[in-house]
Amino acid sequence: xxxxxxxxxxxxxxxxxxxxxxxxxxxxxxxxxxxxxxxxxxxxxxxxxxxxxxxxxxxxxxxxxxxxxxxxxxxxxxxxxxxxxxxxxxxxxxxxxxxxxxxxxxxxxxxxxxxxxxxxxxxxxxxxxxxxxxxxxxxxxxxxxxxxxxxxxxxxxxxxxxxxxxxxxxxxxxxxxxxxxxxxxxxxxxxxxxxxxxxxxxxxxxxxxxxxxxxxxxxxxxxxxxxxxxxxxxxxxxxxxxxxxxxxxxxxxxxxxxxxxxxxxxxxxxxxxxxxxxxxxxxxxxxxxxxxxxxxxxxxxxxxxxxxxxxxxxxxxxxxxxxxxxxxxxxxxxxxxxxxxxxxxxxxxxxxxxxxxxxxxxxxxxxxxxxxxxxxxxxxxxxxxxxxxxxxxxxxxxxxxxxxxxxxxxxxxxxxxxxxxxxxxxxxxxxxxxxxxxxxxxxxxxxxxxxxxxxxxxxxxxxxxxxxxxx
Amino acid sequence: xxxxxxxxxxxxxxxxxxxxxxxxxxxxxxxxxxxxxxxxxxxxxxxxxxxxxxxxxxxxxxxxxxxxxxxxxxxxxxxxxxxxxxxxxxxxxxxxxxxxxxxxxxxxxxxxxxxxxxxxxxxxxxxxxxxxxxxxxxxxxxxxxxxxxxxxxxxxxxxxxxxxxxxxxxxxxxxxxxxxxxxxxxxxxxxxxxxxxxxxxxxxxxxxxxxxxxxxxxxxxxxxxxxxxxxxxxxxxxxxxxxxxxxxxxxxxxxxxxxxxxxxxxxxxxxxxxxxxxxxxxxxxxxxxxxxxxxxxxxxxxxxxxxxxxxxxxxxxxxxxxxxxxxxxxxxxxxxxxxxxxxxxxxxxxxxxxxxxxxxxxxxxxxxxxxxxxxxxxxxxxxxxxxxxxxxxxxxxxxxxxxxxxxxxxxxxxxxxxxxxxxxxxxxxxxxxxxxxxxxxxxxxxxxxxxxxxxxxxxxxxxxxxxxxxxxxxxxxxxxxxxxxx
Numbered sequence: 008x009x010x011x012x013x014x015x016x017x018x019x020x021x022x023x024x025x026x027x028x029x030x031x032x033x034x035x036x037x038x039x040x041x042x043x044x045x046x047x048x049x050x051x052x053x054x055x056x057x058x059x060x061x062x063x064x065x066x067x068x069x070x071x072x073x074x075x076x077x078x079x080x081x082x083x084x085x086x087x088x089x090x091x092x093x094x095x096x097x098x099x100x101x102x103x104x105x106x107x108x109x110x111x112x113x114x115x116x117x118x119x120x121x122x123x124x125x126x127x128x129x130x131x132x133x134x135x136x137x138x139x140x141x142x143x144x145x146x147x148x149x150x151x152x153x154x155x156x157x158x159x160x161x162x163x164x165x166x167x168x169x170x171x172x173x174x175x176x177x178x179x180x181x182x183x184x185x186x187x188x189x190x191x192x193x194x195x196x197x198x199x200x201x202x203x204x205x206x207x208x209x210x211x212x213x214x215x216x217x218x219x220x221x222x223x224x225x226x227x228x229x230x231x232x233x234x235x236x237x238x239x240x241x242x243x244x245x246x247x248x249x250x251x252x253x254x255x256x257x258x259x260x261x262x263x264x265x266x267x268x269x270x271x272x273x274x275x276x277x278x279x280x281x282x283x284x285x286x287x288x289x290x291x292x293x294x295x296x297x298x299x300x301x302x303x304x305x306x307x308x309x310x311x312x313x314x315x316x317x318x319x320x321x322x323x324x325x326x327x328x329x330x331x332x333x334x335x336x337x338x339x340x341x342x343x344x345x346x347x348x349x350x351x352x353x354x355x356x357x358x359x360x361x362x363x364x365x366x367x368x369x370x371x372x373x374x375x376x377x378x379x380x381x382x383x384x385x386x387x388x389x390x391x392x393x394x395x396x397x398x399x400x401x402x403x404x405x406x407x408x409x410x411x412x413x414x415x416x417x418x419x420x421x422x423x424x425x426x427x428x429x430x431x432x433x434x435x436x437x438x439x440x441x442x443x444x445x446x447x448x449x450x451x452x453x454x455x456x457x458x459x460x461x462x463x464x465x466x467x468x469x470x471x472x473x474x475x476x477x478x
Numbered sequence: 479x480x481x482x483x484x485x486x487x488x489x490x491x492x493x494x495x496x497x498x499x500x501x502x503x504x505x506x507x508x509x510x511x512x513x514x515x516x517x518x519x520x521x522x523x524x525x526x527x528x529x530x531x532x533x534x535x536x537x538x539x540x541x542x543x544x545x546x547x548x549x550x551x552x553x554x555x556x557x558x559x560x561x562x563x564x565x566x567x568x569x570x571x572x573x574x575x576x577x578x579x580x581x582x583x584x585x586x587x588x589x590x591x592x593x594x595x596x597x598x599x600x601x602x603x604x605x606x607x608x609x610x611x612x613x614x615x616x617x618x619x620x621x622x623x624x625x626x627x628x629x630x631x632x633x634x635x636x637x638x639x640x641x642x643x644x645x646x647x648x649x650x651x652x653x654x655x656x657x658x659x660x661x662x663x664x665x666x667x668x669x670x671x672x673x674x675x676x677x678x679x680x681x682x683x684x685x686x687x688x689x690x691x692x693x694x695x696x697x698x699x700x701x702x703x704x705x706x707x708x709x710x711x712x713x714x715x716x717x718x719x720x721x722x723x724x725x726x727x728x729x730x731x732x733x734x735x736x737x738x739x740x741x742x743x744x745x746x747x748x749x750x751x752x753x754x755x756x757x758x759x760x761x762x763x764x765x766x767x768x769x770x771x772x773x774x775x776x777x778x779x780x781x782x783x784x785x786x787x788x789x790x791x792x793x794x795x796x797x798x799x800x801x802x803x804x805x806x807x808x809x810x811x812x813x814x815x816x817x818x819x820x821x822x823x824x825x826x827x828x829x830x831x832x833x834x835x836x837x838x839x840x841x842x843x844x845x846x847x848x849x850x851x852x853x854x855x856x857x858x859x860x861x862x863x864x865x866x867x868x869x870x871x872x873x874x875x876x877x878x879x880x881x882x883x884x885x886x887x888x889x890x891x892x893x894x895x896x897x898x899x900x901x902x903x904x905x906x907x908x909x910x911x912x913x914x915x916x917x918x919x920x921x922x923x924x925x926x927x928x929x930x931x932x933x934x935x936x937x938x939x940x941x942x943x944x945x946x947x948x949x950x951x952x953x954x955x956x957x958x959x960x961x962x963x964x
Contacts, residue, residue: 067561070936072743075570079561080540080937082833083554084527101523103544116522123598124517154539154564162568176745178936208746217746282513283619283658361511361518361622395749398870400883400903400960402663408881408960410874412749431872431879431905433960455747473959474905476879477752 031065031183031201032150034083038187038197044087044105045189051107052114054091054121056133058190058319060357062086066182066202069157074165074175076158090358091117092133095126097359127359129342135192139315139322140307144200145183146224152181152203160205164234168209173238177207181225188320198314204453205230208413209237213478214247214426216240217393217413219262221453223312240392240414244426249475250417252430256388256444257470258381258418261452261462263391263411267436268371269457270399270407275304275328276354277343278363286405286437287334296332296440299374303327304338304354304366310451310461311368318357326352328366332441340364373463374446381445381466383421389430389472390416390423397456405436409456410476430472442468479504479643483635485548486530489555491637495532495562497575498555499636501789502528502546503832508594510601511624512609517602518622527832530558536572537565542833575812576822578792580638585786586645587776589680593627593649596681601625604689605651611693612655617701620656620665624673625649625684626930632832640791648782648942650676650930651684655697657704664703664900666885668696670721671868676928676942678780699886702898709887709902711958715862716904717855717951720919722884723845724927724945725868730908731763731770732843732943734877735799735807736826737814748934749875752908753805755818761805764912767848770800772809774825774841779926781944783841785828790836792825799843803913811838830939837935842926844946848918852949855917862890863957865902870960873908881905883960903960911952919948 045059063085070078087110088101098120102113157179168175180203187197205228206219217240218233259267271286279285305325306313315323319341327335339347340355343363354364382390392414400406411429418424447464479502490498504526511518527544528551539562543554605623612621628648635641652674656665669675669687677683718726734751738744753761764770771778774785774794785794790812797807808814810824827836856864865884873880887902888895926946933940 066937068937069565070746071568072745073570073741074568076537076565076568077743078540078835078837078936079538079565080542080835081557081561082542084542084544084833086523086525088523098520100521101525103525103527113524120520120522120598124520124602127516129516154561155567158564158567165568174742174745176742178746180937206746210742210745215745282656284656284663288658359518359520361513395875396872398872400870401901403658403661406960408870408872410872410879412875429874431874431881431959433881433962473962474879474881474956476874476876477907478874478876478878 030151030153031181032147034063034065035183035185035199036063041187041197042189042195048089048110048114049191051111052091054093054118056092056191058090058133058188060088061187063185066180067154068178068180069154069161070178071161071165072176074169076161079154087113089113089117091121093118093121095130096121096124097130099359129346131341131345133190133192134194134320136194137320137322139196142307142315144223144312146201149181149201149203149225150183152225157181160230164207164230167234168238171238173241174210175207175234179230180204186314190320194320196316196320200312203228205233207234207237209241211241211245214241214244215413216244219453221459222451243423244414244416247426247428250427252472252474254469255472256385256468258378258385258388258390259465259467260392261450261464262454263394264462264465265452265460266394266397266454266456267407268462269460270397271436272369273365275337276363276365277337277339277347277349280337281343281347284402286403291334294332295334295437296329297443298331299443299446300329300332300440301372302329303370304368305370306368308368308370308461311370312459313368317353317355319355321351321353321355323353326366338364338366367458370461371449371463373449376445376447378447378464382418382423385418386420388418390418400433406433407436408433428478429476431474432471433473434471439467439470444468479633482528482546482551483633485551486528486555487635487637489552490530490532490559493556493559495534495559497533497637498530499634499790500528500530501632501634501829501832503630503632505831506629508627510605512605513622514620515606515609515613525831528554529829529832530555531835532558532562533573534559534562535566537562537569538573539565540835573813574816576815576820578812578823581640581642581787581791583786584643587647587678587780587784589647591681593681594629608653608689608693611690612653612697615694615697615701617657617659618655618697619658622654625651626673634789634791636791642787642791644786646678646785647680648676649679649681649683650674650928651687651689653689653693653696655700657700659704662704664700666696666700667867668692670927671885673930676782676930677926678782678784703886703900706898706900709863709899709958711962713954714957715859715951715953716955716957717859717862717864717890717949719866719949720923720925720947721927722865722868723947723950725871726882727843727845727945727947728929728943729871729873730877730880731799732840735809736838737808737810738838740808741814741817747936752876752878757805759806762803762913763800763805763909764803765915766803767918768800768803768912768915769846770843771846772797772799772841772843778842779946781842781926782928782930782942783944788825788827789829790827792823795825797824809838809840814838828941830941834939839934839941840932840943842944842946845918847921847924847948850917850919852919852923855919855949855951856890856895857893859890859893859951863899863902864888864890864895878907880908881960901961904955904957905959906956911955914953914955915950916953917951919950924948
């Protein structure tokens with residue numbers, strides 16, 4: 008760690024001791040501090056090329072169950088990851104010890120790893136300085152949220168649940184992260200963002216409901232509204248009856264859509280196609296989904312989050328992935344692009360890795376149908392709040408299995424008729440995206456199986472429920 | 479490490495904590511992988527920090543930091559106390575815990591060869607040779623190999639006076655061959671899927687696996703699966719190999735017995751459990767021949783759930799979970815044990831790293847060996863499907879309904895292993911399935927598998943768990959639903 012960084016931290020630590028509880032904003036570093044750490048490593052490295060990645064995390068999470076807080080945690084960390092290159096060989100070593108000796112050791116460890124292997128024919132020289140699009144995803148009020156702020160919100164929703172004779176469980180988390188990459192070719196990129204997330208499950212003796220929201224800024228999170236929604240689902244799904252498995256019309260709320268279509272993300276990697284493990288092998292340019300499916304990867308979308316550069320420091324580009332149900336483009340890291348005679352798109356993962364790249368900012372274009380309209384237009388169907396434990400059964404047909412959870416409803420004659428027991432599904436995702444009858448407005452959605460994306464609710468015909476469980 | 483912990487405990491006390499414990503952890507990773515004959519990942523990392531857990535005003539607080547100066551640790555401990563006081567804003571009752579003895583001890587797992595002292599060139603050479611052996615098989619479209627090593631040195635200290643130093647060394651390796659042809663992707667893994675086999679052991683584990691010797695067979699089977707018959711649908715007798723049975727134990731026994739789930743603490747994410755409290759000592763979980771234990775002791779073997787003490791200073795122990803088919807025990811910690819009236823914790827609190835709160839985790843959840851020779855089990859079976867090596871797994875959030883598929887199946891006809899079957903799968907309800915078990919192979923066929931990637935908690939923690947299992951037979955199981963055509 009440089010003296011300047013130590014000094015800056017000491018100041019912040021002193022400020023923190025006054026209040027007792029740290030807030031995330033106190034732990035972020037300036038670009039000058041980040042550059043000084045990188046330059047220190049450059050001086051300690053004798054490699055042909057050296058790259059430094061610096062990650063700073065300051066997160067806090069308040070967890071509640073049975074209408075009380077039962078876990079309440081905070082973490083602060085800083086890690087420095089060094090990639091060296093010698094004669095076409097590269098490797099990475101990482102430490103969270105930032106004194107001068109440790110930085111010297113991590114540079115030497117990276118060098119020893121790199122020298123231990125045969126040269127890689129695919130390794131490219133590191134890129135030089137780049138220009139990046141601007142994204143603003145750091146919000147001071149979120150960075151300065153306190154444990155008491157979160158606890159007060161939790162106390163409110165726990166009280167609501169208790170008043171309704173319901174039981175609440177969930178999380179409220181706030182924090183900030185920072186990521187910087189620099190190399191000896193003159194590249195420097197840094198990004199900081201905040202994050203707020205509230206998730207709640209409301210339980211009744213034989214039913215449950217769930218709601219979750221995630222955003223860079225705390226202002227977009229309304230714990231009371233989410234608790235109310237989850238509570239209403241729990242009430243409305245009491246005494247669930249058992250329905251027969253089979254092909255059903257389903258109305259998938261955004262979180263359910265997210266956790267299904269999220270399984271497609273790596274299939275759009277050039278490397279996945281090159282390795283012949285993508286469901287788009289031999290299918291690029293062919294209509295394999297419905298004409299109403301339009302999908303981009305777009306880090307600059309206002310509902311998205313993340314850094315505008317990739318693991319090598321290349322600027323992320325907006326990429327059209329699916330147009331009118333036809334997969335049009337893949338994403339490429341630099342080395343993949345060279346191998347596949349394409350242009351890099353700024354989606355590479357930190358090197359070295361065997362995965363290449365992936366789109367991390369998927370944006371599905373939605374429609375204008377509301378959930379109510381979807382229900383009203385359905386003679387017999389199932390409304391799904393959330394899915395659970397989704398796993399891939401068939402990687403080429405992209406068949407996934409999983410369960411419904413926390414709010415599964417029978418729709419009859421255009422109305423919600425009550426709760427039903429949870430189903431297991433075995434469903435091909437490409438087939439599902441060929442059977443979308445209605446789309447709602449796309450929203451930033453948070454689930455549990457996939458990272459956050461912008462997805463719409465969907466009404467889908469012939470969704471395959473294979474079995475039913477006992478609750 | 480001792481100084482860091484002392485500073486934390488002292489600050490917590492001064493700030494008003496009625497209880498505090500601190501974990502200083504120094505974690506080292508080495509990861510190597512190859513793909514299609516080239517080095518993929520080659521990385522090492524180290525991470526040192528402290529996690530401080532306190533009770534203040536009757537509520538929990540936890541904070542962690544990697545700023546290991548006296549000022550940094552004091553600030554972190556003060557933060558933990560401030561967080562606990564914030565927790566008390568939404569408190570219904572004070573935290574209570576079962577008592578634990580004071581321990582001052584050191585513990586480390588035995589191993590023969592330090593994996594971090596084996597030259598990288600030698601480790602890479604083994605992986606590249608195995609990769610090459612798989613690539614030689616015509617039809618293979620993707621070859622992957624990997625090794626992973628971990629060393630976790632930790633010092634636990636608590637305000638009741640315990641000071642426990644532990645060092646765990648973990649090794650693992652595996653290979654995978656994939657074949658894409660027509661409209662199918664088939665793959666075979668060895669010795670297990672999703673990273674191979676992992677144990678609390680040294681490099682001798684990797685050498686014992688014979689990755690290179692098994693590479694041609696693995697690749698040939700991946701290719702051959704394309705011409706194999708589709709595994710049938712219906713109700714069948716199935717035999718699970720020991721690795722698949724290990725995962726079946728993990729999902730349908732290991733998770734539902736976690737007492738934090740049972741008590742609703744995981745309801746928002748990992749889910750709850752069908753094993754409600756009145757079922758303890760009453761439920762026929764399985765057939766009479768089934769005995770399952772949660773055993774963290776070294777006597778049980780070098781599993782990923784083996785340790786000297788858990789992460790709240792409770793000694794490793796063996797808890798009978800299923801005894802002759804009867805449900806007899808939960809996985810507990812000091813707090814949940816107290817809440818259901820147990821006299822002591824089951825010692826299952828574990829944390830992924832210094833920056834995570836310890837939570838109830840599986841230790842080694844193992845089925846005890848039966849009496850059958852594997853050859854006799856096959857010979858005794860008229861009509862069944864033998865399923866090997868997990869391919870996908872899923873279970874509902876109360877752990878009733880599951881579905882698994884495996885990489886490969888074999889038809890058993892008239893007591894003999896017959897043709898290969900592709901895409902085998904089975905599904906069922908947990909207690910119905912375990913009550914259909916009528917044969918378990920003996921100690922000779924029993925393996926203590928490592929599952930290095932078990933996720934739980936918010937924020938998510940990944941933990942290694944151990945599962946001892948031998949091949950076993952189950953009657954009248956639903957098969958084929960995963961691949962059924964609508």
